[in-house]
Amino acid sequence: MFASATPWLLATEATEESEGIDLLLPETSELIAGIIAFAIIFFFAWKWVFPTIGKTLEARQAAIKADYEAAESAKIEAESLKNDYQAQLAQARDEAGRIVEEARQAGESVRAEVVARADVEAAAIKERAAADMSGERDRVAASLRREVADLSLDVAEKVVGSSLDRPSQQALVDRYIDELGGLGN
Amino acid sequence: MESVILAASECDVSQEIICAPQDVLELFFFKDALFTIGGFHFTRTVFLIFLAMFIVLGLLYFGLRKGEKVPSKFSSAIEALVTFVKEDIAIGIIGPEGVKYAPYLLAVFMFVIVGNLFEVTPLINFPITSRMAIPLFISLVTWVIFVIVGFKKNGLRYLGDLIWPKSVPVALRWLVGIIEFVSTFLLRPITLAVRLFANLVAGHLMLTLLLASGWIFMSSVGDIGVRSIIGLPWFVFGLGIYVFEIVVAVLQAYIITLLSAVYVQTSVHPEH
Numbered sequence: 001m002f003a004s005a006t007p008w009l010l011a012t013e014a015t016e017e018s019e020g021i022d023l024l025l026p027e028t029s030e031l032i033a034g035i036i037a038f039a040i041i042f043f044f045a046w047k048w049v050f051p052t053i054g055k056t057l058e059a060r061q062a063a064i065k066a067d068y069e070a071a072e073s074a075k076i077e078a079e080s081l082k083n084d085y086q087a088q089l090a091q092a093r094d095e096a097g098r099i100v101e102e103a104r105q106a107g108e109s110v111r112a113e114v115v116a117r118a119d120v121e122a123a124a125i126k127e128r129a130a131a132d133m134s135g136e137r138d139r140v141a142a143s144l145r146r147e148v149a150d151l152s153l154d155v156a157e158k159v160v161g162s163s164l165d166r167p168s169q170q171a172l173v174d175r176y177i178d179e180l181g182g183l184g185n
Numbered sequence: 186m187e188s189v190i191l192a193a194s195e196c197d198v199s200q201e202i203i204c205a206p207q208d209v210l211e212l213f214f215f216k217d218a219l220f221t222i223g224g225f226h227f228t229r230t231v232f233l234i235f236l237a238m239f240i241v242l243g244l245l246y247f248g249l250r251k252g253e254k255v256p257s258k259f260s261s262a263i264e265a266l267v268t269f270v271k272e273d274i275a276i277g278i279i280g281p282e283g284v285k286y287a288p289y290l291l292a293v294f295m296f297v298i299v300g301n302l303f304e305v306t307p308l309i310n311f312p313i314t315s316r317m318a319i320p321l322f323i324s325l326v327t328w329v330i331f332v333i334v335g336f337k338k339n340g341l342r343y344l345g346d347l348i349w350p351k352s353v354p355v356a357l358r359w360l361v362g363i364i365e366f367v368s369t370f371l372l373r374p375i376t377l378a379v380r381l382f383a384n385l386v387a388g389h390l391m392l393t394l395l396l397a398s399g400w401i402f403m404s405s406v407g408d409i410g411v412r413s414i415i416g417l418p419w420f421v422f423g424l425g426i427y428v429f430e431i432v433v434a435v436l437q438a439y440i441i442t443l444l445s446a447v448y449v450q451t452s453v454h455p456e457h
Binding site: 022023024025026027029030031032033034035037038040041042044045046048049050052053055056057059060063064 | 210213214218225226227228230231234235237238241242245246249250252253254264267268271287288289291292295296313316317318319321322323326386
């Protein structure tokens with residue numbers, strides 16, 4: 001406070017001894033210089049600054065708008081491409097799934113077919129084996145029967161000492177064996 | 186600064202508490218012309234006025250000439266400044282037709298801000314706006330503009346509404362009318378000029394006295410010993426004021442521009 005009070009006191013004294021009003025009155029040369037300098041700045045601002053900045057801002061606005069539109073269309077294009085790719089990908093995935101499923105079904109049917117054929121074959125083999133076996137048995141039985149009959153007749157002929165009526169004897173023996181067979185079964 | 190140091194070199198550091206020149210006017214007058222052309226004294230102040238002009242022109246020209254799509258930091262700052270004066274001061278205060286006054290307001294703002302900042306510019310340390318010529322001239326131009334605009338927009342009703350305001354009770358109209366007339370036509374240009382001028386005079390005085398006293402006391406340490414410590418608070422205080430004066434310089438430039446716009450606005454729309 002003291003610091004600022006002192007110069008003002010001095011200023012008052014100074015005013016008394018020299019022309020203090022000079023401080024308040026504009027100096028002619030400074031006024032002329034100020035008017036010229038200000039007028040030049042004003043004309044520069046009026047004729048150059050505002051038209052220039054107007055043009056700059058318009059150009060920038062146009063450029064930004066164009067950039068923005070380009071970016072927007074690029075974005076749209078990218079999005080449609082992405083959608084296409086996604087659709088293609090989904091399609092490919094479906095296709096792959098379908099192929100796998102088909103392959104699985106084909107494998108399944110081949111397996112079923114093979115199994116069925118194997119079953120059929122096995123059954124046929126079994127049947128044939130059974131048939132073979134029973135045929136063989138019949139054949140063995142028949143030959144055994146004939147053999148027994150012949151032996152019996154031979155034995156009987158020897159015991160009786162005469163030739164029996166061969167065909168009727170044969171029939172008798174056969175019937176007897178059959179009865180035995182029937183009992184055996 | 187150099188004048189105060191010269192003047193204060195006669196300062197009696199053993200007796201005084203602050204060193205002030207015998208005549209404070211020394212701080213504002215540069216009597217010796219650098220040269221004279223036909224009676225026109227080209228003084229240091231005149232030189233500084235033209236320097237301010239070239240700085241303003243340079244800032245605007247180099248800031249705006251390229252007009253790039255992506256402006257540099259410097260260009261952005263200048264563009265922001267011009268746009269601020271146009272959008273916020275001219276259009277913001279006067280309205281859409283304020284765009285017409287934007288060049289004038291930009292010239293005022295730029296010239297005054299550079300002139301003010303000379304106060305705190307090293308090696309210059311002298312605000313050209315602390316000389317009455319510039320504030321007075323700008324105030325008078327603003328006055329002429331708002332008076333002409335007032336009459337042009339509203340005819341004689343401009344004067345009639347001012348001295349016989351219909352929104353005021355009849356008994357008080359004559360009084361308010363006189364006050365309005367005096368304040369609009371006489372006080373406005375004076376206050377506009379003096380506000381800027383006085384702020385810069387006070388700032389320049391404070392800075393030169395404090396910094397010069399600080400310097401003179403501290404550099405006399407050999408002669409006066411411990412007494413030279415008086416200089417330290419002066420110097421520190423001076424540096425504080427230095428920062429404060431930067432704010433004042435910018436603020437006063439803004440205020441004179443803003444008030445010029447407000448005065449024009451009251452003429453464009455006198456009902457407000």
